[in-house]
Amino acid sequence: xxxxxxxxxxxxxxxxxxxxxxxxxxxxxxxxxxxxxxxxxxxxxxxxxxxxxxxxxxxxxxxxxxxxxxxxxxxxxxxxxxxxxxxxxxxxxxxxxxxxxxxxxxxxxxxxxxxxxxxxxxxxxxxxxxxxxxxxxxxxxxxxxxxxxxxxx
Amino acid sequence: xxxxxxxxxxxxxxxxxxxxxxxxxxxxxxxxxxxxxxxxxxxxxxxxxxxxxxxxxxxxxxxxxxxxxxxxxxxxxxxxxxxxxxxxxxxxxxxxxxxxxxxxx
Numbered sequence: 001x002x003x004x005x006x007x008x009x010x011x012x013x014x015x016x017x018x019x020x021x022x023x024x025x026x027x028x029x030x031x032x033x034x035x036x037x038x039x040x041x042x043x044x045x046x047x048x049x050x051x052x053x054x055x056x057x058x059x060x061x062x063x064x065x066x067x068x069x070x071x072x073x074x075x076x077x078x079x080x081x082x083x084x085x086x087x088x089x090x091x092x093x094x095x096x097x098x099x100x101x102x103x104x105x106x107x108x109x110x111x112x113x114x115x116x117x118x119x120x121x122x123x124x125x126x127x128x129x130x131x132x133x134x135x136x137x138x139x140x141x142x143x144x145x146x147x148x149x150x151x152x153x
Numbered sequence: 154x155x156x157x158x159x160x161x162x163x164x165x166x167x168x169x170x171x172x173x174x175x176x177x178x179x180x181x182x183x184x185x186x187x188x189x190x191x192x193x194x195x196x197x198x199x200x201x202x203x204x205x206x207x208x209x210x211x212x213x214x215x216x217x218x219x220x221x222x223x224x225x226x227x228x229x230x231x232x233x234x235x236x237x238x239x240x241x242x243x244x245x246x247x248x249x250x251x252x253x254x255x256x257x258x
Contacts, residue, residue, distance in 0.1 A: 005178055007220035009209040108211065131227040143231050 004119035005110035010130045011102040014137045016069040019096055019103050022133060023072065026051070032132040032142040035149045040074075042066070048074055053149045056080055061089060071095050076109070077118075080153075084118045087111065105130070157225045160205035165190060166198045170207065173221035180216055 012019060022028045026037035035053040040046075041063050049060035061075035072094045078084035090111040097104045107126065111119050132143035160166055165188075172187055173179065181199070185192050199219060202208040209222040234242065 005220075007178070007209040007211055007218075007222065008224055009206055009222050010224045011206065106209065106211075127223045127227045130224050131231060134224075134228070135231075145231075 003110055003112050004114060004116035005108065006119060006123045006126065008107040008126050008130055010105050010134050011099065012105060012134045012137050013102050016096045016098060016103050018137060019105060020069045022137060023094060032136045032146055033129055034146055040072075049079075052080070052153075064091070069096060078121075081121075084121060087113070087116055087118050090116065090118055105133075154225075154229060156205040157207065157229060160201050160207055163198070165194065166202055169195065169198050169202065170221055173208065173219060177220050178218045180218060184219065 022032075024038060024040040026039055029038040029050075030036060030053075033050075036058060037051045038048070039051065040048040044063055044066055046063045047060065048063055050058040052058045057079045059076055059078050061077055063072070064075055065071060065073035074092045075089040076092045077089045078087075090109060093106075093108040093110075095104075095106040095108075097106075107130065109119060109122055109126065128143065128146055132146040136142040168188060169184065172184055176183075181192070181195065184199075185195050188195060190198075199208060203210060206225050207222055209220045211218055211220070
């Protein structure tokens with residue numbers, strides 16, 4: 001394989017506007033994404049970052065494409081694990097598409113190198129984060145396992 | 154949720170998911186090469202797996218790539234597994250795997 005890539009899809013009974021807000025609003029992200037606050041610039045070329053609850057920057061990068069309620073592409077580098085940080089920037093794509101009563105959210109996390117440790121590491125978390133996001137938007141409650149920053153991280 | 158259980162209730166489709174788990178992001182041709190199934194059978198199985206959202210598809214140029222999508226399985230697991238049981242269950246599953254070796258199930 002010339003690169004490392006995971007693709008995730010979830011269908012959420014919500015509107016593209018609410019889902020978009022859930023992806024970029026720090027008050028919202030901390031509820032389903034292990035207490036982390038996501039700060040995302042509203043324009044292309046701007047910065048974005050994930051803040052851990054202890055004040056460290058967990059991940060950061062640049063907004064590569066932004067089309068509100070439809071598409072967001074970010075460059076993404078881990079900032080707190082040296083062996084992941086040294087791999088440099090990966091690319092994350094969110095695509096939102098209305099399908100009937102739901103919004104189809106596609107998440108693509110990829111890096112242009114084989115066997116990326118960063119992609120392998122985040123792939124263990126993504127399915128839980130997305131299941132939790134769906135649960136929060138549909139029922140008002142996230143999954144218990146994603147409500148705390150993991151101990152020792 | 155019915156769709157997920159129906160999709161998983163077939164050894165051929167489980168083998169297909171195993172192939173993607175081993176090597177994610179394959180084309181139909183690549184999947185057929187490693188499975189003892191006709192191209193038509195693989196196409197039919199993939200359609201069902203996609204409808205159940207267990208396989209996600211993206212296009213890269215002219216290539217249609219298939220990815221294992223575990224999100225629906227996490228949703229199902231979370232429905233019946235309590236927050237305190239999770240760690241113990243993981244340990245038990247690891248022990249079983251070690252003692253019995255990997256099986257198709």
